[in-house]
Amino acid sequence: MTDIAAPAAPQREETTSARRGPAAWFARQQTSELVAWGVLFAAAIVVHVIGLGNRPFHHDESQDAYFSYLFRQTGDYQYNPLLHGPLRFYLTGLMYVLFGDSNFTARLAPVLMALSMVPMCWPLRRLMGRPAAFCAAALFAFGPSYLYFGRFAREDIYVAAITLGLLVSIWCYIDRPRKYHPAIIGAFLAASFATKETTFITVFVMGSFFLFSFAIPAWREELIGALKRAGWEGWGWFLAAFAGLFTILFTTFLTHPGGLWDGIYTGLKYWIDQHGVARGGEPWQFYSTVLITIEWPALILGAIGAVSLWRRKPYFAAFLVWDFVLSLIVYSWAGEKFAWLVLHPLLPVILLAGVGLQAIWFTRGTLRYVGLVGAAIALFYVGLASWWVNVDRGADPREMLVSTQSAPDVKKVADQVQALADSRGPGKPPLTVTIDSSQGATFPYAWYFRHLSVGYIDLAQQNAPPPTSDVVVMTDEAHARLQNALQAYDGRQFQFRIWWVRDYGAIRPGNLFSYITQRKVWNPTGGMKEWLYVKKGL
Template identity: 20%
Template sequence: MQFILRAIEYWSSAKYFSLRLWDSFKSIRPPRTFVGWTYVAIITIAIITRLWDLSGRSLHYDEILHAWYSWMYSQGMGYSHTPLTHGPFLFHGGAASFFVFGSNDFTARFLPALFGIFLIGMPYFLRNEIGKYGAIFASIYLLISPSFLYFSRFMRNDIYMAVWALALIIIMIKYQRSPRFSLLFAWAIIWALAYSTKESAFLLAGTIGLILIFQTSKALWQWIKGNRFLSDIGPSGDLLIVLGTCSLPLWAPIAGTIQSALGVILVNPDPNDPRVIAGEIIRSNAVTGAPVGGSLYIAAFIFLVLLILSVAIGLLWDRKRWPILAGSFAFIWLILFTSFFTNWQGLFTGVWGSLGYWIAQQAVERASQPWYYYLLGLMVYESLAIVLATIGSIYLLLKHRTNFNLIIIFWAAMTLILFTIAGEKMPWLLTGITLPLVIVSGIVIDKLMHQAMSLYMRVRIYLVWLLLFIASPIIILYVILPSKPFSVEIYYIGILIGVIALIYSVVLIFQWKNATNNWPSLYSALPILAISFICVWAFGIGASSVRASYSYDNMEKPRELLVYSQTGQETSYAAKCLNRIKLMSEDDIRILVDESDNFAWQWRWYLRDFNNVDYRPLNQGPIKELPEYQIIMMSKASENNHVNSLGAYRRTGELHHLWWFPNYAYEQLTLPKILDGAVSSQGWQTIYDYQVRREMGSSMQRSNGIIYIADQLTDDVTSCTKRQ
């Protein structure tokens, strides 16, 4: 009874807090400062860039998986969590979007786009720590970042995880400065959402947990010795205990990493594990990542021990607050993993399967990417962030070792290290790596912007250096590249811009001398030089971002490293064509879709509103009942089997139903090769060809398909696979 009364008391305080938030929201007025209006402009551009032509690109291979099961959930067919597709938050969010707005490519990506918009504004809440200029830079960089723009217009979990990660950092910093229950409550809720979104939450929890352990090590040691109460462990200790006790039972499958020494199978290996193939370890005919046989009881015992330990530590810390915080965490986690209590198997797949499955995947190394894959991705898309963060971290560690700076640098370094160690490497994980790099870069930019000089003189000098940095690449590229990238006229224009900038810089140097009675020093000029260079560099980052996310040429012939396995753009063109035919036809259309060569994958989503669709493999010989169908879609590899049966059909187009970026284009890179390329014109030509033209020596891998339409339906159809 006492627990219920306490719960009512705390939930009442939460309701009071939410009412205060609503009152604060109603009292919002137009901004009165430069920073405020800058953020209004940034968020406005963010809304446009995230929602503009959101459905233009065909859904990616993985997006179709997520959209399909979310749509089934929204149609009342239920949802069952499986670790293969990560956490249930994405499917609940996707189903909600489809239920409210209808199902299409736009609504599939609508919630990720909203999260992408929100993420861009979040550095504002760290402006006191980063600095106002640093916060603005961080938001602008998140706005123009190729990986963030691309994957905030993408139905995957990673943009959600970026929001949760930055929100947790913000809450941690705010709570350490001013402990409030509302912040601790938000801390528990967001951790529940993070664990329900993707298993990378375990890496994030490990990183933040280490930070909090370092900060509270002295207090923890005093508690262990009996010289301090656990309730008096300090703000960082509060955060650590809530994180640790709420999530500790979810870490139980980590015992599977030592199962060989124990002689049990707590985490069933994946069938593609090289050790299983070589016969070095045994795999049971059970679910990957699950305990096998009697090990199930050992797994249950480990979980219960960790659960009891969590409850004991939590109650020892605070008998009043901990039940509310842990209960809120458990409630959100439980309703998502059990699909609002309709799938109780989700209790097991969430508690053991989530981490267990991905421990089993570690040795498989799906996608077979080299260890430097993320470094390559960062240099192609986020070079400004990685260079600024690397140089800036050294500077901050030497000159500005504040608590906040140390936290962000550690977060950035650990994220890159852990993701590099992880067996599976995918392009969408660049968002999690880039985010802390952007925050570090923002801190560095703020230091550069606060150099001692009037704003008027600073802007004029920035203009000079901008002109120089625009002219320099034109001149350098024309001189060093064997294949001239542009005409000689452009080269001369670059020289002219450079000469004008140099003349104007001489004028400014004398103006500086007259204003300050001192000649400008190299120390005072370096920040201006750096900011100008960064502005030009950021322009290039933005151009790369626009090309990756909006270019239809890029969609139809993808050449981006951000692509792992992309559905062909012609798929969405064909889907629109088939829907037009459906509207024009009086009778229900029968469609046959080839299941061979993975051709049917995307059509389950794009043909979800068609009633008569049959799926069968067409690569095993002719099918006699072809005339029963008005539309036949098949892999090109199956076409020869049916040439004699397609006389009553017209070929209305070919499509690339799947693209892959070729790993062999970069998997043989070595340090000697990189150094050799850095001092040769051909090496720079290769960099220029890909960075600027997106041309590479290796072709994208692809699978092709064909669409046949019955003659009686083709009067108004010329092609189904071209952009209309």
């Protein structure tokens, strides 16, 4: 009996090992996945923070930095729709409190928002696939548009990150509803409204899709089922989270009650009125041109991803395609057009592009090798385009993502003036500076010279007296009027702003290809010059 029974134990051990095997394999795979995501996030941090303060501050960036600085100094803020919502001023002010005010910290909050988009792709693994979610996160981290504006002190990267959070929370709720999901959705929605008025477009685009989905029986049942599962309690928490956060942010932590009405009505009215102004001066095809020339890899991979995702998750695939197409239409129709707004229609494309890369990887046969070669070319261009605009040409008007940028000379002038101020020894009076404020030239100097004794005067006016300060910065118009009164100064001209007013009527396949491959413009770039005058002997 002993001989017969002896083999029983090894058999049980073998069976146990066989059962343990898949679990161990899955644990190893999950560990490898976590390591990969950790490496991706670490690399994203490096590329976002390295040289963060080096690029000259754009006019709009300097406004964000400066008014956040004033908020940090005074603790007082009131909503102004021209400058968009309050959230970014609070967060940038917090960076100043924690780390001091500098060119680096002025861009740190946008960097943190951009970095948050990497882990926010993690919950989409169930809907998109694990490789797809990882690839999308990598494209958000290193793609040209998102990396450029992720290091740019404007509110659009905030909106993009919050919109991704809103999208993730909505679709995680639809996929596997939990009672806490509505509260998260409400908080994201309130944060988005408190960041920029384009949230009205986001609500229209997303809301119109879900209204449309009621026409498709399967989608209608899925949506209604999800809505019911949260119950009255869940949707009560949605209202509480939205109303509470919206009120706190727009009233400056309950110190300005009128901000609540501003957030509900004033901002929307202001930007509807601005539609006819057509700020930015770009035609309707502007965003399409940016996408085709800068983000064509995402468009191609996104189209492949849309087909692949439709086969597995048609409801989610339809949403992403709808989000892209309708967003592109609305932003192309809207009067104001600047390069940073391309982030919004691009967001769903990047998610689909992640699915496209996954689909290519798992394709079988000869088509797989063709797809891998094509994907390698596309990803090489993503890296090249990102290098051009983020490292090599961050203040170059040839780049379509660069909108009327402050020239590199501006930062050199700012550094020179700051060095003069720092060179004043103890007991000496502070350096005095006069900035010609004509032609909107107050910024970015208001930011750069925030710690100096500065006067802002429209020197182009006929009755403006000649300046007597230690340093004078003036426009060409003021210089032509006052140059004979500046004999006590040494002066030089420098490039102030640079731009490329594109002639869309001159676009041809040949010059479009030259632009994509070489950034060779098809009509000349332009700019605006200024003058720096420093008292002799300084």
